[in-house]
Amino acid sequence: MNSLAEPKKWEKIFWPLLATALLLALWHYAVAFTGTKIFPSPLDVKNGIAELIRKQVLWRDIIDSLRRVAIGFGAATVIGIPLGLILGWYPAANKVVNPVLQILRPISPIAWIPVAIILLGVGDHAAISLIFLGALFPIIVASVDGVSNVPSVFRLAGRNFGLGPARLLTQVVFPAALPKIIVGLRIALGIAWLVVVAAEMIAVDSGLGYLVIDSRNSGKRYDLVVAAMLIIGLIGLILDTGVRRLEKLKSIRWGFRDES
């Protein structure tokens, strides 16, 4: 396959399928070859998924995880974007807040678990607040960055047409920064999905993270552990694909270099 040639349609599907099949075969034979009693084979995992679906716990866990992400990520979006726009718009305010942001930002949301549990108790609130924290910083940072990179011509043109500060922010600065903000949202959603699993292992007793830890704790069901892991991966992929779709919108994709 030439790297410049456009791959044919069947090739686009065929090669990834082949890679997946090879990986599954490798997994299968590795389990068979080592004769492990603990680690499940692909077939065990498939049966595990079927069992989870049959017992109807899977849907409830998926919905619980998605609900927590939706609330935590949604709140981070609603608060993070306006905050980032304002900080980007007033560099003086950004200078005041930035050091605190930069210290808080590298702290893994996982490290907040004990604090969240003390403040909010074991339960949904703690888990959701962790997702919120994990998603908030990338959104703020991307929004600030987006605003400060808005070409000055756009601002000048906006002012020239008589827009006041509020209109300028919503009709020029926000749409001009949106491509960068979308990138931040994509990173934030990825983090939110990582954090929900970790949070559910400790702070709550439902969701996919809980399913992983519960399957291990109650009878060392590693077939269910791996089944839950695969489902987590699959949903993560679907979420990411969803945000990528946003990048393709015509009012946004001008900001991505490959679509000039």
Added chain:
Amino acid sequence: MRTAKLQAGHVHMVFTRDGKSMPVLDDISLEVAEGEFVCLLGPSGCGKSTLLSTMAGFLSPTSGEIKIDGEVVHGPDPRRIFVFQERGVFPWLTVEGNIAFGLFHLTAPERRQRVDHYIKMVGLEGFEKAYPPALSGGMKQRLEVARALAVNPDMLFLDEPFGALDSITRLVMRGELLRIWQAERKTIIFVTHDIDEAVQLADRVVVMSARPATIQQIVNIDIPHPRDISSARYLELRDGIFQQIGLAHKI
């Protein structure tokens, strides 16, 4: 002389960079009449764009003042629109959206009517729903001019608007700008470093020196439109400016 639309009186501009002060505009005084087409002509980096930004209210002069209709300019105003090179159009809005951008105070039917009118005027029919990345450089430039005209300003400031276009498109655009100017009778101040462009377009060409910019000479272009660019008078005026710029470079 017709009534003065714009008066620049002893405008000085000094930029401070790294603690050093750099004079950019040196005692610029100029009057522009209502409905006049004036070109500011000078070498690159001489400060002619700075002068235009000052007239538009984006910058305040260090000393001196600029008056439009007898009032001192303190900031940008929708009655006078600045046209950047084609990068000034908003890429997140369609052609329609861009033209309607400054019309937020109008009712929807009025807005619709204005947008349609100016889409036709600049020849962008069929591209109403297109986004700027799908347009050519010339089309983007026409779009920006349409966006400016739609708010019905009485002045246009154009900062090397055709500088990024290929030479054929540039010629076409000059013709279109003249057509629009003759139809709408706006006062136009047009910055360029292209002597031919200045002599083809302007009523008067303001020849500026290298930085700090001073006004070297103001040349009346007394050839009626449409101008024959091989006529003796055209060549005479053009060569006169050439010499003037050459002298400016020697100093």
